Amino acid sequence: MSTPRKGTGAAGAPALAAVLLVGGCATWLPSSRTEVVSNWGSYDAAVTSLASIAPYTSTRQSVHLQGLDPRSNPAITVMHFADVLQRFAAASLIKPEDVDRGIRDCLQAGKRCSGYAIAVEKLHRQRSGSFWLDSLNFRRETVTTGWRVDVLLVFVDDTLVYQLIGGRPTINEVDLRRNPLGPLQGWGDQSRQLIR
Secondary structure (H helix, E strand, O other): OOOOOOOHHHHHHHHHHHHHHHHHHHHHOOEEEEEOOOOOOOHHHHHHHHOOOOOOOOEHHHHHHOOOOOOOOOOEEEEOHHHHHHHOHHHHHOOHHHOOHHHHHHHHHHHHEEEEEEEEEEEEEEEEOOHHHHHOOOEEEEEEEEEEEEEEEEEEOOEEEEEEEEEEEEEEEEEEEEOOOHHHHHHHHHHHHHHO
16 A cells, blocks of 8 residues: 655645646736727628618608617717817818718708717727736736727708718727836836926
8 A cells, every 4th residue: 555645735736826827817917898889789880770871861860760869879969050060160161062062051051950970989908918017017018909980960950961981990909018117117207207
């Protein structure tokens, strides 16, 4: 009958803990998400949805039926005539015949012209890299992915007269910050300010 080797369990525990610690570090890095509530799941979905809305064909009511009612959609900002006028300030410098018909009709309608500014974005920020370098503030790398769509709808009375769609179909950015002093970096910056 062989006797068990003493200390095997005690010596193996730190090694096992180290493996688990290193393996789980990546999941310890923080992440965040910015999302404006919307039925659109992507930039392409937004463009496809808006394709059914056409100037001089769609009305304010039909736009609302597409889910673009400012009373129920937090992504919509209602614009009065002064707001719309500010967006098209450059149009006053162009010959009237060179300006889009919808903009021209809006400017002529005055206070009867209003608009909806729609901004929907979905962003995911994930810190990547070494947990220890990140937590000790030596090196922080943040990857931001997602999309953003900006829409402008202009109405004269209740008739849609102008539509503009823009934004960023794909967002993929990397923010890398290096601090040679690590956790002391902030202290070093504050010291320099005190010396001044």
